[in-house]
Amino acid sequence: MAEVSLRKVSKVYDGGVEAVRGIDLDIKDHEFVVLVGPSGCGKTTTLRMIAGLEDITAGEILIGPDVVNDVPPKDRDIAMVFQNYALYPHMTVHENMSFGLRLKKFPKAEINARVDEAARILDISELLDRKPKQLSGGQRQRVAMGRAIVRNPKVFLFDEPLSNLDAKLRVQMRIEIKKVHQKVRTTTVYVTHDQVEAMTLADRVVVMNHGVIEQVGTPQELYHSPRTRFVAGFIGSPAMNFIPCRLEGSGDGLVLKAGEGLALPLPPARVKQYASHASNGRLLLGLRPEHLTDARPHMEPGIVPFEAKVDVTEPMGMETFVYFALNGTQVCGRVNPAVGAKDGAPLRMAADLNNMHLIDEATGRVL
């Protein structure tokens, strides 16, 4: 087990493409950290640099106390689980899992003990004599994890391991991975583009975009206190709504105006927070769908009702998503199915401004 640190790590490919631009990250021992972001954000490149599969253009990577920039992968004491499992097709499951140990000339008894233990944790003990082509996708992924566990490394690296599985299997395997981490408390760096995986698996989430880290925090922190527009829009499904708006003074308070005569008075706490930005002409109101609900007779202060005309409804059973337009943008809200929202019909909605975010459109920062 060990900590992993990245100090001003950069990766520039031949031809000048900057995949990773000087990122800093400290991962604590036993921590499960997820690197998440859209394609091309640099998360996989970062993972591969930690593994030693890519050279580091600048900066340092430390595993434990040691700088490992020039240490070959096999000496870094890491194990990796690949997206396509990368199981050796001509070897049995047992041989696949023991390959690394056999190369290091471990005694046979120890090899068998470790393989059996890992197989037990992953529930694949009956599959030890089978070849990969006889296994299902989920089983293969477990063998790939077994191969990593057996090595007893300092760090586990996962490269989008669930992307090749169908949706249902993905949910199952997520739980398996979390259970394994509870049993085998190895430091883990996990890469995915799926923010649901990030939120459910991570101790801390690292959101990356265009080669830089946008924000690091626990899933709750990122959900409730995003610091940039990108993070706000990336985390959470359905995504947060962004509505262009203006602030106007009204007596002691502030009113948020979002076109078409929509004027929402801000709660006092927010008035204090945003007073200095009232003159900014390019503001976005960030509001998650669960904070755009149907209006009820008794609502708390800060929850402001308004009229909307529903374009499309998506009944999900437990709730209904309604899509309507606000100041020229399509917006998503979550309403009680009992309200009976219909396509094209007007609906009385409420915006919970206690949970609003105000974003400066020019800088993308959450104010």
Place this chain on the structure above:
Amino acid sequence: MVDTAISSAGIERGRATQSRLKAWRGRKSTIAFFMTLPLIVLIAGLVLYPALYAIHLATLNKRMTEFVGLKNFTFLFTRETFWMVVKQSCIFALTAVAFKALLGFIIAHLVHNVPVNKQRRWRGMLLIPWVIPAAMSTLAWLWLFDPSHSAFNWLLEKVGVSPVPWIGDAYWARFCVILVNVWIGSPFFMIMYLAALKSVPEQLYEAAKIDGATWWQTMRYVTLPMMRNIIAITALFSTIVTFANFDIVRVLTRGDPLDKTHVFATWAFRVGIEGGDIPLGASVSLFMVPILTIGAILILRDINRRGNES
């Protein structure tokens, strides 16, 4: 989040370790180099060097004692046999390849029409001419064409046709050479075309059928375009190989009658090895180079185009 003092020292250390990193990477290149070294030595020493050496040899006199420049080439230009060899080599290559391609194409379609589980044995039987060493099968043809005991002539007589002189007559001899060439080579084309046919998605044919295409239209608008690359590459390959062929002519006719079936390879052998005039033989061989180069360029262009397409 990061201590700047540590990071600047870290970057310094980073640079020092870069050179050690380069050393490790050097190791990978060195390993790769040694793995390819035998290959490079083999090709450089026994293919490239002799090819260049041939040019040098061609400029020497018969006893290889003095430099005579292009005299060997100009000498060849004056010999009638040389021009016959040029003509024969080209005619053989183009005719044989055309027939091989056509035959291979037809047979591939026939095999493709047969249910899949039976295809294997038909394919097995049809590939046999390719498997037998060319020199051995050419002996069989030689015996079939024998002037006094030809089994073919025996059959012809039985149906009332007069016997054919086969390799005794110049024009028939050329026919025989091409025939044997086609016999040996068409299985290769068949196998290639069959593989290409199998790779054409069935749905294209189904779509064509729904669109109402006739057999010929399907061939022209679906099959041939999809197979274009394989057809071109195989034809080019085969042209080069057929052009430089030695075994068939040597065993079947040795160039006779009257040098009318000589090709570059066999005549170079006659002149260079049997005649003892190595420089002249080298000159003859070298005349294959322009044609081979054109072929190589066409193939390379085709591969690049295919690579870009995919």
Place this chain on the structure above:
Amino acid sequence: MTTITSRAPAATRAAPKYGSMKNERLWALRWSYFFLTLFVIFFLTPPVYMLITSLKGSREISSLENPWWVFNPTLENYRELIFSPQFQTFFINSSLVAVIVVTTTMLISVPAAFALSRMKFWGSATLATGVFLTYLIPETLLFIPLFKMMAVFNDLTGIQVLNKWWVNLILYPTLTVPFCTWIMIGYFASIPKELDEAAIIDGATWMQTLTKIFIPVALPGLIAATIFAFTVSWAQFLYPLAFTTSTDQLVLPVGIITTLIKGDVFNWGQIMTGALLGAAPPLILYAFLMDYYIAGLTAGATKG
């Protein structure tokens, strides 16, 4: 009531159309089999005739009876040839050469193919294309300069190379190595990259990755390449014809042609027997490993 009556004739109209399509396909199949049989006859006539002739005594051959039938089968030709020490020498020479050349070829091609396809180093792409182009330089261009080179080597070192059967060991690889390397590059390239990376992380050196992972996984390609190398070596005619002349140094193809054709007298029975025995090893290999054979052919060209 009108609807029912109008439906019936439509149903009967549909049935014959369906039937004729199946019929059409059946006739297409019959014609296919017919022409295929014709082609098979065309392709198999020479080898079959070789077999027929080999079973005839010399008297029957020179007689003018039906050449397509054996009236008095005899194993005389086989006996004479198989027990002739000269023929045995040919066979042994050919076998030795083939086995050694195949081994050498694989030892050169496999690591080179691995390095060229997996270990990206400066010039690897050009080298790979260069290997492919080498295949286009025919032996008929090289045999004369090589002949002179061997003669010069002879004079310089005193080691006799010309007219020794082992000169073929040096020459044959030039024919087998480029194509075998090309085949192996194709097979290695089809192995997913993550397998190498998993091996690297598991701690394998390059050599271990090659021997423990790539070779087992690409085994079909290896077999195909081996078969190709063997077939080419066994059938080689030009190089041994040019470079070896004494009877005891000849390989099989050259031996049969030069010794059995003495002047104007052709002992066809023996010649055909010899040719058949000469064709036997590749044919036997083909019979057992046909699929690998074909895979080798198609891999080389379609991946090239």
